Amino acid sequence: MDHSSLQESTIPSPSAVKDELEPIRKTRIYEEVASRIQRLIxxxxxxxxxxxxxxxxxxxxxxxxxxxxxxxxxxxxLMxxxxxxxxxxxVVRDLSPDSLVSPLASLLVRNRALLADLLDVRKMIEPSLAARAAVQASDEDLAALEQIFLRQQDKVRQGQLAIDEDSAFHYAIATAARNRVVLRVLDVLMDLLRESRERSLQVAGRLQRSLQGHRRILDAIRGRDADAAEAAMRRHLEEIEDVLLKSKASRVGG
Known part of the structure; x- marks a missing residue:
């Protein structure tokens, strides 16, 4: 974008956005300037x-x-x-999930502590999402969850990893919970953990346990039981964490 067009479309005239471009009268003026630019972004x-x-x-x-x-x-x-x-x-940075994932993904491969932290973030977020989905999910949301589960079930019976369906199931719950910000956070987390999740699903019996976990979560959400949905999601994530961290430890140790 050339500078003239930037002046017209990106940094509007004071009359167009008075709240953004009025003179600033605060003690820590740079913080207010940063806040104004942040709002423009x-x-x-x-x-x-x-x-x-x-x-x-x-x-x-x-x-x-x-x-x-x-x-x-x-x-x-710095932000x-x-x-x-x-x-x-x-220049304004690209803040797409891909731009955030790339540097973290390479670090994740070498850092078991970061893997544990990411899994912990999922445990902070997803049980509450499942509980909210149990209350807020529409009939269409429930139908979408059921279809994703059935596709995962078919693939598991054929011995396939069904990782796309695994991700889609968790995304659908976040969608049903009606929180777009958390959906983007979950998107980044799932991308970061994709390689680790693929390895975990290759552990004997893991595919079946994942499917059983999804069934418990789906049944609770469909039954509009928020407490059961939260508990089922937490149990599911703890099982995933156990497999992933054991797998990571064995690779580091052997």
């Missing part, structure tokens, strides 16, 4: 790959010093929202 007015205007122009727009702008940009770089590029200036 969140609103989609600054998109991945867009270049920030020069510090001087931002300082004039916001009515602050260039030092405050520079400090704000540094904060946003991973912006990145400096040699000869290009400051």
């Amino acid at each position: 969140a609103d989609g007015r600054l998109r991945p790959g867009d270049h920030l205007p020069p510090e001087r122009e931002l300082a004039e727009r916001f009515g602050v010093s260039r030092t405050s702008v520079r400090d704000a940009i540094r904060v946003l770089e 991973g929202l912006l990145e400096p590029r040699q000869g290009e200036g400051t």
Whole structure:
């Protein structure tokens, strides 16, 4: 995007977005500048790959010093929202799941502690999602879960891993829980754990246990029993954790 179009479409005039571009009168001015730029990114007015205007122009727009702008940009770089590029200036980073997964995935292969942490995050999130799904799932949500389960069941009977169906089942529960942010978080987690999950599903009996876990979760959600759904999901994730960490330990040790 060229700078002239950026001025018109990405950094609107003060009259168009007064709440964003009014002069700032706060003690820690750089924090407010960072917050304004962050909102522009969140609103989609600054998109991945867009270049920030020069510090001087931002300082004039916001009515602050260039030092405050520079400090704000540094904060946003540390947050991973912006990145400096040699000869290009400051650019909005791509925040898609893929861009977050790649560096973490390579670390995960070498770091058993990170694997345990990721599994722990799933245990924090997914039991509550299952409980919420039991209360909020529509008839269409329940039908989708049932179809995914049946596809997984067919594949398991044929000796296939059914990892796509395994992921789809958990996504469908998050969808039924009506929380788009958690759905994106789960998307990243499942991508990070995909290789480990593929290995775990090759452990003798693991496919059948996974299917049984999904059946318990599905029955609880379909029965509108939030407590049972939460307990079934927690049990399912603890079984997964046990297999994955034992598998990781054996590979590290042997």
